[in-house]
Amino acid sequence: MPYASYVHAGQNRVGRVDGEWLxxxxxxxxxxxxxxxxxxxxxxEIPGDAVRVSDVHLRPVIPQPDKIVCVGLNYHAHVGETGRELPTYPVLFTKFASSLIGPSDDILLPPESTQVDYEAELAVVIGRTGRRIPYEKAYDHVLGYTVANDITMRDYQYKTHQWLAGKAWDHSTPLGPYLVLPNEVDLSAAEVRTVLGEEVLQSSDTSHLIFDIPTLIAAVSEFTTLLPGDVILTGTPGGVGFRREPQLFLRDGDEITVEVAGVGRLTNRVRAETVTAG
Incomplete structure (x- = not known):
């Protein structure tokens, strides 16, 4: 029973996904x-108010998370393509709720950046408050899973040693389309991939995570309280545009798809952002 956050007739709602219906x-x-x-x-549930998915606007599946904690360098191939050493502790950074967009919203290319990159990721949604959560109890705190495209402005990411400026642009990160409950998906080796047009750019699976989901939940909750609705992005596989030869960045008019098998698929158009002076 997947769930969605959506807008219909001007009202924000949550619905259970039943085929074409919410x-x-x-x-x-x-x-x-x-x-x-x-x-x-x-x-x-209110069956009498059911609506077709095609008749609503899907919001980011978690529209206003208290925290979005992201993991870098969490697939062996991605660490290899960056030339870095294998991490012994998760590389963590944050995004803001204002970074999120819906699963079919346009990804905007800001005029300030010329290196807008893609990153397919499994996202974990927290469903129970916890601090210093033991590894063996981590799954007790998981509400479900969804998909994210961790859009990154590489030229801003590498302006300093801190990645924030490249990772937390407003209205840049698709999240959704649905929340899939833990008992409805097998993540032992779920495929994670990115497709641009018809070309597969990233392809791996969750068995190649360096730090698994319980390790990430335990590590994050060691220093901050995890709350219901908090989101953890678990990292991207190898094949990002910045590390390709030649480099490949998103351009106006592209259509980019990221997906995690059993969890969902995001397909977004890419367009140049129109900026009004002042």
Whole structure:
């Protein structure tokens, strides 16, 4: 039973996905801080208000997370293509809620950057508050999974040793389309890939993660309290545009697809951002 955050008739709603239909839940307006594991399981459906997926605007599946914690260098091939040593502790950085866009929204190319890159990623959504969560109890805190494209402005990422400026641009990171519950997907070796047009640019699977999901949850919760609706992006495989020969960056008019098998697919058009002076 996947779930979605969406807008219909000017109202924010949460719905269970049933084929082509969304069946709204009685009191939820979005997936996030209020959707603990228990709250989502207890929410009542309103079948009479069901709408077609094609008739709504899908929001980022978690529209306003308290925290978005991202992991860099978490696939062996990606570490290899960067020329770095294998990390012994997760490389972590953050994004903001303002970075997120919906699963079919346009990815905007800011005029300031000429190196806009793609990164297919599995995203973990937290469903139970926790601090210093033990490895063996980490999955007890997972609400579900979704897909992210960790769009990165490489020329800004490498202006300094801190990656923030390249990773947290407003309206840059698609997240969705749906939240898939843990018991509905096998992530032992789920394919993660990126396709630009008809060319496969990234292809790996989650068995190649350096730090697995429980390790990431334990590491992050060691220094900050994880809350329902928080999102952890688990890292991208090798094949990013910045490390290709020749380099490959997103251009106006491109269509980019990232997907995680069993979790979902994001397909977004790329277009140049129109900026008004002042």
């Amino acid at each position: 069946i709204p839940l009685s009191w939820l307006t979005e997936l996030g801080r209020d959707t603990t594991i228990e709250a989502l399981a207890a929410a009542q």
